[in-house]
Amino acid sequence: MTVFEKAPAKLNLSLDILNKRQDGYHNVEMVMTTIDLYDRIELTSLEQDQVKVTLWSRYVPNDERNLAYQAAKAFKEKYKVKKGVHIKIDKNIPVSAGLGGGSADAAAVLRGLKKLWKIDISTAELATLGATISSDVPFCVYGRTAIAKGRGEIIEKLPSPPTCWVILAKPDIGVSTRTIFEQIKMEQLKHPNTNEVIQALYDQDFPKLCNHLGNALENVTMNMYPEVRWLKQKMMQNGIQGVLMSGSGPTIYGLVEQERKAKRIYNGMRGFCKEVFLVRSN
Ligand SMILES: C[C@@](CO)(OP(=O)(O)O)[C@H](O)COP(=O)(O)OP(=O)(O)OC[C@H]1O[C@@H](n2ccc(N)nc2=O)[C@H](O)[C@@H]1O
């Protein structure tokens, strides 16, 4: 039997760092939403007790370092499944981009295995299992729009943003999330107004949402990689209100309501970097 799952990328509409914890992680508050840029995951049940990953990517390993592999192992162990699975990943989400591609794949594997092996568990239980893989997996298990707290594992659903176009531009560098967190100087962080972002979602107020997008990691990454600041400025020169770096970067995104304007900006941004996408919000 084979099951197919979409693994959508996420955007951080806001990202705040509250404090550093004893375990080395940071307590965060992040409003996140999934977008229509996704990897495709195909899961086929195997009689042999093995996890096999197939994907074609220069940047992602197909062994036990793959988060999709780790998700399948964790699922099999937790629910004592003796069968195996062949995971095929069709990778579209850029890697080490701040778009949570690895976490999206892991979450899609958890959702897919629940269907493939007909295990009766709740989404909350899957998200708890996902937290053992990486901080963004619990959000990716739910998808749509939510606020993530703690180290990312406490999820509260929110209304999705008014439907809009999303232009994504990724500079030709990969950013290590761990390295960016290591650079943080708490007293220098610029904090977003998370409550205003949440209120804008409840009010379905697109201009207000755009005005309050904010990411405490933006300056940390931009100080390390000036090309990210440059790319944000290029995106802003198009007269978009809502422009932000997602996650620990380096992807810059812009939110636009009108299709014609979005297509014009998408075409313009392609002159500045190779990896540019135009997708819909969820
Ligand atoms: C920053 C965010 C925002 O959505 O995304 P990305 O930029 O990776 O997409 C996430 O919080 C990233 O989540 P994820 O990529 O799953 O991180 P993990 O694998 O759990 O952690 C990687 C490293 O980042 C640091 N880390 C991560 C999460 C957190 N709340 N505090 C941390 O200090 C830790 O040093 C950890 O070793």
Ligand SMILES: Nc1ncnc2c1ncn2[C@@H]1O[C@H](COP(=O)(O)OP(=O)(O)O)[C@@H](O)[C@H]1O
């Ligand atoms: N299925 C996967 N997809 C993408 N990256 C993966 C996957 N499994 C492991 N990784 C590794 O995770 C790291 C971060 O990848 P990614 O999730 O794309 O980053 P980000 O969350 O910053 O967008 C990379 O070093 C990559 O090799």
